[in-house]
Amino acid sequence: MTEPAHDLHAADAYEQADLAERRWNLLVLAVVGFIILFVTATSFRFALSPPSNVETIVPATLHLRGEFIEENLGTVLNSDGSATVRFIAEQFAFVPSCLMVPAGRTVTFRTTTPDVIHGMLVQGSNANTMIVPGYVSQVSTRFDKPGTYAMPCHEFCGLGHHAMWGSVHVVPLSAWPGTGTAPVACSPR
Numbered sequence: 001m002t003e004p005a006h007d008l009h010a011a012d013a014y015e016q017a018d019l020a021e022r023r024w025n026l027l028v029l030a031v032v033g034f035i036i037l038f039v040t041a042t043s044f045r046f047a048l049s050p051p052s053n054v055e056t057i058v059p060a061t062l063h064l065r066g067e068f069i070e071e072n073l074g075t076v077l078n079s080d081g082s083a084t085v086r087f088i089a090e091q092f093a094f095v096p097s098c099l100m101v102p103a104g105r106t107v108t109f110r111t112t113t114p115d116v117i118h119g120m121l122v123q124g125s126n127a128n129t130m131i132v133p134g135y136v137s138q139v140s141t142r143f144d145k146p147g148t149y150a151m152p153c154h155e156f157c158g159l160g161h162h163a164m165w166g167s168v169h170v171v172p173l174s175a176w177p178g179t180g181t182a183p184v185a186c187s188p189r
């Protein structure tokens, strides 16, 4: 005689569990939906996007030939008014470590590494990329306010990673130090 009552109980419990699971499903879907919306909205709002530049380079000969030889490192002003900054990320420094860029102009950072994976981001801007051996990373941004902005390495690259900091010195175009075509930087290369 107790069997049917038992079954009824079990069916009841099953129904309750089912309902609870459905509620959790909805909650999880809502959380995931919120995260996707949040990431999408902030990406558009702050113009964040994954770097899309795929360009290869031979890491072993960076310092010997090509775009990233020593005398090419630093910032050049292009004829269209934009600036191109070339630097190298290596264990455990950026070379040059202090970059100088003009305010109010499009600034394109081009960087690569001869050793391991590094990263760079410039405080207060959307410039943020990984720096992978064998590839040239390129990001463009614009600084409207002159000042000094920190540029840490944000990929763990070894024991000296914590000391790997550079800086970006934004100066008004009127105070631009370069007169010729030689690249400019604010630290001795």
Ligand SMILES: [Cu+2]
Pocket: 089, 090, 091, 092, 117, 118, 119, 153, 154, 155, 156, 157, 161, 164
């Ligand atoms: Cu690093």
